[in-house]
Amino acid sequence: xxxxxxxxxxxxxxxxxxxxxxxxxxxxxxxxxxxxxxxxxxxxxxxxxxxxxxxxxxxxxxxxxxxxxxxxxxxxxxxxxxxxxxxxxxxxxxxxxxxxxxxxxxxxxxxxxxxxxxxxxxxxxxxxxxxxxxxxxxxxxxxxxxxxxxxxxxxxxxxxxxxxxxxxxxxxxxxxxxxxxxxxxxxxxxxxxxxxxxxxxxxxxxxxxxxxxxxxxxxxxxxxxxxxxxxxxxxxxxxxxxxxxxxxxxxxxxxxxxxxxxxxxxxxxxxxxxxxxxxxxxxxxxxxxxxxxxxxxxxxxxxxxxxxxxxxxxxxxxxxxxxxxxxxxxxxxxxxxxxxxxxxxxxxxxxxxxxxxxxxxxxxxxxxxxxxxxxxxxxxxxxxxxxxxxxxxxxxxxxxxxxxxxxxxxxxxxxxxxxxxxxxxxxxxxxxxxxxxxxxxxxxxxxxxxxxxxx
Amino acid sequence: xxxxxxxxxxxxxxxxxxxxxxxxxxxxxxxxxxxxxxxxxxxxxxxxxxxxxxxxxxxxxxxxxxxxxxxxxxxxxxxxxxxxxxxxxxxxxxxxxxxxxxxxxxxxxxxxxxxxxxxxxxxxxxxxxxxxxxxxxxxxxxxxxxxxxxxxxxxxxxxxxxxxxxxxxxxxxxxxxxxxxxxxxxxxxxxxxxxxxxxxxxxxxxxxxxxxxxxxxxxxxxxxxxxxxxxxxxxxxxxxx
Numbered sequence: 001x002x003x004x005x006x007x008x009x010x011x012x013x014x015x016x017x018x019x020x021x022x023x024x025x026x027x028x029x030x031x032x033x034x035x036x037x038x039x040x041x042x043x044x045x046x047x048x049x050x051x052x053x054x055x056x057x058x059x060x061x062x063x064x065x066x067x068x069x070x071x072x073x074x075x076x077x078x079x080x081x082x083x084x085x086x087x088x089x090x091x092x093x094x095x096x097x098x099x100x101x102x103x104x105x106x107x108x109x110x111x112x113x114x115x116x117x118x119x120x121x122x123x124x125x126x127x128x129x130x131x132x133x134x135x136x137x138x139x140x141x142x143x144x145x146x147x148x149x150x151x152x153x154x155x156x157x158x159x160x161x162x163x164x165x166x167x168x169x170x171x172x173x174x175x176x177x178x179x180x181x182x183x184x185x186x187x188x189x190x191x192x193x194x195x196x197x198x199x200x201x202x203x204x205x206x207x208x209x210x211x212x213x214x215x216x217x218x219x220x221x222x223x224x225x226x227x228x229x230x231x232x233x234x235x236x237x238x239x240x241x242x243x244x245x246x247x248x249x250x251x252x253x254x255x256x257x258x259x260x261x262x263x264x265x266x267x268x269x270x271x272x273x274x275x276x277x278x279x280x281x282x283x284x285x286x287x288x289x290x291x292x293x294x295x296x297x298x299x300x301x302x303x304x305x306x307x308x309x310x311x312x313x314x315x316x317x318x319x320x321x322x323x324x325x326x327x328x329x330x331x332x333x334x335x336x337x338x339x340x341x342x343x344x345x346x347x348x349x350x351x352x353x354x355x356x357x358x359x360x361x362x363x364x365x366x367x368x369x370x371x372x373x374x375x376x377x378x379x380x381x382x383x384x385x386x387x388x389x390x391x392x393x394x395x396x397x398x399x400x401x402x403x404x405x406x407x408x409x410x411x412x413x414x415x416x417x418x419x420x421x422x423x424x425x426x427x428x429x430x431x432x433x434x435x436x437x438x439x440x441x442x443x444x445x446x447x448x449x450x451x452x453x454x455x
Numbered sequence: 456x457x458x459x460x461x462x463x464x465x466x467x468x469x470x471x472x473x474x475x476x477x478x479x480x481x482x483x484x485x486x487x488x489x490x491x492x493x494x495x496x497x498x499x500x501x502x503x504x505x506x507x508x509x510x511x512x513x514x515x516x517x518x519x520x521x522x523x524x525x526x527x528x529x530x531x532x533x534x535x536x537x538x539x540x541x542x543x544x545x546x547x548x549x550x551x552x553x554x555x556x557x558x559x560x561x562x563x564x565x566x567x568x569x570x571x572x573x574x575x576x577x578x579x580x581x582x583x584x585x586x587x588x589x590x591x592x593x594x595x596x597x598x599x600x601x602x603x604x605x606x607x608x609x610x611x612x613x614x615x616x617x618x619x620x621x622x623x624x625x626x627x628x629x630x631x632x633x634x635x636x637x638x639x640x641x642x643x644x645x646x647x648x649x650x651x652x653x654x655x656x657x658x659x660x661x662x663x664x665x666x667x668x669x670x671x672x673x674x675x676x677x678x679x680x681x682x683x684x685x686x687x688x689x690x691x692x693x694x695x696x
Binding site: 005008009012015019088091092093095096097102104108112205207210246247248249250251254255256257259261276288290292327329330334352364366368369453 | 600689
């Protein structure tokens with residue numbers, strides 16, 4: 001009796017030990033599986049990047065040699081694809097952004113540049129000497145990229161090389177080795193990329209488009225105090241309790257629209273609910289304003305809200321603004337207003353106004369697009385008439401309305417006939433160039449009960 | 456002496472039993488990640504559930520419909536009272552729905568009320584909105600409203616930059632880019648403010664004037680980030696290019 005009792009505790013304890021061993025082993029197995037899965041994933045990405053960049057390089061060399069436009073278009077579309085794939089996969093690898101930013105930029109712009117050249121070719125233009133040089137540069141860069149990747153690849157042949165997070169045991173050593181090989185070669189590559197000259201072209205990712213400066217602001221500079229007064233007056237000086245400026249960094253003047261940003265604390269609103277406003281340093285214009293107060297008790301109709309928004313714009317000195325699309329959300333409605341001149345809708349000059357549907361107060365205002373683009377324009381009269389433009393549109397496209405509009409295209413603006421209508425039960429807008437009859441753009445309109453979006 | 460020994464043995468047995476019971480939990484324990492939040496979030500878009508006591512235009516719609524179909528005999532006043540309750544119950548009984556007097560999704564559908572309408576061919580912005588809202592919630596929960604919008608604006612600015620992926624998911628899930636992604640906080644359910652901020656950012660509001668980076672000076676460890684061009688401070692974060 002006594003003897004048996006003696007055994008209970010040790011047997012329980014040993015059972016416990018076995019259980020925890022089983023548990024530990026399971027955990028270890030699971031961890032290993034995860035690591036292998038991750039490692040395989042990274043390996044795949046790496047080999048893919050290598051292949052894609054190789055294809056970019058080879059196709060670039062071919063494009064430099066090819067003489068017919070048709071062949072070039074095929075090659076450039078391949079370059080575009082391969083470069084985007086390479087970039088997409090590079091961005092998924094476990095490298096910090098600091099180490100791959102330039103390389104990613106190179107790949108994006110290679111793709112973007114190819115797409116630009118395709119468009120030029122389709123318009124019947126030849127490759128210029130400068131473009132040829134740019135292509136040469138791109139080719140040299142992709143060759144350098146390939147070289148570095150091959151180096152990494154050679155190192156990967158040694159089995160200790162692991163891309164994913166290394167396991168803890170040999171971890172430290174492998175990790176250090178990895179960092180040396182993998183990171184440093186990418187860093188040298190990145191440095192090399194930054195030395196290449198800027199690509200000059202017209203596409204969404206070109207430096208010229210990204211670094212555009214506003215053209216719609218007056219020339220004078222305003223001081224912080226003046227801006228503070230402008231902000232107060234814009235909101236309504238009698239409604240303001242306090243205005244505080246945001247802390248600025250030393251490079252604030254390098255943003256797109258350099259501005260003073262303010263918190264405005266209105267009278268009779270909760271302390272923690274501030275209104276935010278940005279006033280441009282150049283010209284002293286209110287670029288944006290937002291009042292994030294909650295909205296309950298929706299009372300206003302969309303029509304009423306639109307009237308309020310139009311009146312607001314008039315009060316603020318924006319004449320000839322035409323409401324286009326609206327989107328209802330969170331008790332507010334957001335209107336897109338476009339500038340209208342001589343019966344031509346000018347889409348780049350866009351102002352957004354958000355109206356609270358309880359009191360009709362304006363709770364949002366964004367004129368950054370307007371100030372970026374607004375200028376005195378000499379609008380050409382269309383070279384082709386509406387009927388001729390109509391012939392360029394698919395015949396069974398049911399047109400609801402037609403008008404003239406200016407739409408942005410890269411850094412240019414083009415005059416178009418805008419055809420709104422239905423095709424296969426979906427809503428579309430088709431833009432036909434009013435000067436040469438080219439089909440410039442097709443937008444699909446997505447409607448739901450809250451408003452309209454274009455894609 | 457002997458008594459003491461027995462007590463000691465009893466003590467050992469009980470503790471080891473307890474320890475076993477406790478440790479065996481680990482054997483079957485699987486960490487539960489708070490990932491299944493999407494369904495809860497969907498409710499934020501669906502029309503709200505109506506029950507006794509609520510008021511509003513949607514109640515009016517219900518009353519109007521029930522009045523026309525002769526279930527309801529009161530006034531269309533937008534207040535969900537006893538009469539509306541009885542009418543809804545009658546309607547539910549007639550239509551083979553659960554008779555609970557609550558206008559939930561299925562009753563609303565039977566009433567023919569606009570449930571979240573299926574947009575044209577399934578194209579919409581909701582997934583972007585949701586992912587952005589989760590990013591805001593993970594990264595800038597404690598920030599003032601403008602700070603939340605600013606974080607979302609940085610994500611959107613990155614999609615338009617040549618040095619970053621060009622989709623929202625690509626930017627958000629880029630390895631080593633956001634701490635909230637690395638530690639799983641991105642999977643928390645976003646609150647109302649985060650959703651609102653995501654919508655504002657998607658509708659074009661950018662308080663950062665085009666910035667691509669932000670960092671918290673108190674926790675930022677990378678020296679590299681300080682070599683960025685510093686633009687302005689919103690809440691706790693510095694924003695830069």
